[in-house]
Amino acid sequence: MTRLLILALLIFLGYTLVSAVLRSLPGRRPQQPEKRTGKRSAHGEEMVKDPHCGTYVPRGEAIEGTKHGKRLYFCSRACRDAYRHGSS
Numbered sequence: 001m002t003r004l005l006i007l008a009l010l011i012f013l014g015y016t017l018v019s020a021v022l023r024s025l026p027g028r029r030p031q032q033p034e035k036r037t038g039k040r041s042a043h044g045e046e047m048v049k050d051p052h053c054g055t056y057v058p059r060g061e062a063i064e065g066t067k068h069g070k071r072l073y074f075c076s077r078a079c080r081d082a083y084r085h086g087s088s
């Protein structure tokens, strides 16, 4: 009986530790200003440059847009719209 309780406690502690470590890992930020519309992609994918603000974003998470028939990728819809409506 006591052994079961200790086991349960250990599992709980292990789970808490693992989730804390996962949350503190750099790179994957849970909150993003814009909702992603693209497909989720595997790690280590191609990075594309946002021509409006110069940020590099994973292709699967980028917002797609076209201008003068050219395919472009943006970090957010705000950037895409700003780039589209901007001059040149």
Ligand SMILES: [Zn+2]
Residues within 6 Å of the ligand: 050, 052, 053, 054, 055, 074, 075, 076, 079
């Ligand atoms: Zn941007």
